[in-house]
Amino acid sequence: MKKICASLMIVFFTVHLSAQDKTVGNLKSESSREIKKDPNDTIPKTWKAGGLYNLNFNQAALSNWSAGGDKSSVSLATFLNLHAYYKKGKRAWDNTLDLAYGVVNTTSLGTRKSDDRIDLLSKYGYDIGKHWYASMLFNFRSQFSKGYAYPDGKPKQTTSDFLAPAYILLSPGLNYKPNDQFSFFVSPLTARWVIVKNDSLASVGAFGVDSGKNSRFEFGAFASISYNKKISSSAVYTGRLDLFSNYLHNPQNISLYWTNILAVKISKVLSMSLTVNMIYDNDIKSVNSDGTLGGPKPQLQELFGLGLAVKL
Numbered sequence: 001m002k003k004i005c006a007s008l009m010i011v012f013f014t015v016h017l018s019a020q021d022k023t024v025g026n027l028k029s030e031s032s033r034e035i036k037k038d039p040n041d042t043i044p045k046t047w048k049a050g051g052l053y054n055l056n057f058n059q060a061a062l063s064n065w066s067a068g069g070d071k072s073s074v075s076l077a078t079f080l081n082l083h084a085y086y087k088k089g090k091r092a093w094d095n096t097l098d099l100a101y102g103v104v105n106t107t108s109l110g111t112r113k114s115d116d117r118i119d120l121l122s123k124y125g126y127d128i129g130k131h132w133y134a135s136m137l138f139n140f141r142s143q144f145s146k147g148y149a150y151p152d153g154k155p156k157q158t159t160s161d162f163l164a165p166a167y168i169l170l171s172p173g174l175n176y177k178p179n180d181q182f183s184f185f186v187s188p189l190t191a192r193w194v195i196v197k198n199d200s201l202a203s204v205g206a207f208g209v210d211s212g213k214n215s216r217f218e219f220g221a222f223a224s225i226s227y228n229k230k231i232s233s234s235a236v237y238t239g240r241l242d243l244f245s246n247y248l249h250n251p252q253n254i255s256l257y258w259t260n261i262l263a264v265k266i267s268k269v270l271s272m273s274l275t276v277n278m279i280y281d282n283d284i285k286s287v288n289s290d291g292t293l294g295g296p297k298p299q300l301q302e303l304f305g306l307g308l309a310v311k312l
Helices: 001-029
Strands: 046-059 070-086 091-106 110-129 130-142 148-149 157-160 168-178 182-195 215-228 235-246 253-264 270-280 300-310
Touching: 046 270, 070 110, 070 300, 110 148, 110 157, 110 300, 130 182, 168 215
Parallel strands: none
Antiparallel strands: 046 070, 046 300, 070 091, 091 110, 110 130, 130 168, 148 157, 168 182, 182 215, 215 235, 235 253, 253 270, 270 300
8 A cells, every 4th residue: 555655656746747847848938939019019109299388587676776777677478389290101290389478567667568479380291202292381370468569658559469460371382391300381372361350450450451351361472481400409499481472462572470499408497598580561560659650660579588498
C-alpha cells in the first residue's frame, strides 16, 4: 500500500512539474511575440485647436505730485484669440476668432475705450494642386459697445456702436498656402454687407449706408494675406492684410484693414504684446476737433501691454 501511494505521489508531481514547464514556455513564447497595433483602432487627428488669453491692468494715483498728472488713472485691456484648424485629405478648414476690449479711466477725462474688436474669419478649401485651394471665405467684423469722439469744449459724439458698423463678407476664390505660415487669398467676385443698426448713425449715412437705411450691399474684388512667424522660442508675430474694392461705387477707392500683433512670452503666465492696426475706408468720415465731419483719414491704433497670458 505504501508503495502504491508513493508511486501515485511521484506521478502527480511529475505531471504537475511538466504542466508548469509548459505554462512557462507558453508565457515566454507569448512575450516574445511582436505586438502590432491595428491602424483601424486609431482615429486620425483632423482638428487642431487652441488659443491665447491676455489680460493687462494698470493703476496709478497721485497726490501733490510736483511733476503733474491726473489724480488717478486705471486701465484694463483684454484680448482673446481662438483658432480651430481642420485638415483631412484634400480638405482644409481654418477658423480664427479675435475678441478684444480695453478701457482707460482718468480723473480729468473719465472713462474712454482704448480697444474694441470682434473679428471672425472662416475659410474652407479643397486642394487642387501645387499649394492652391479652391476656397470659400467668410468674415464678420464689428465691436462690442458704443464709441465716441470728444470735440474740444463740446459734448461727446457717438461715432460707432455694436453692429454699427458690422461687416459681413462672403467670398469664393483661390487660396495659395505653401505652408502653415503664409496664406494668400484672392477673389474677383465678393459680396459684402455693411450694417449700421444704430438709427442715429444710419440717419446721417454713416459708414456709407444711404441715409435712413441700416445696411448697404457691395459687390467687388477682395484679397487677403495672412502671415505668422515664430521669431524665437518666446516670440511670435501674426499679421493680416485685407483689401476690398467695390465695383458698384468708386472701385478705385480701396478699403484696407491691416492688423499686426507681436507677442513675447516672458514667463509661464507673463507676456508682453505690441499691436499695431490700420484701417482706411473712403466711406468712414473723420471727426474734426470742433465736432464737424471731415474727410476719410487713415485710422491708426497702437497698443502695448504687459500682463497675464494664458495659453489654451
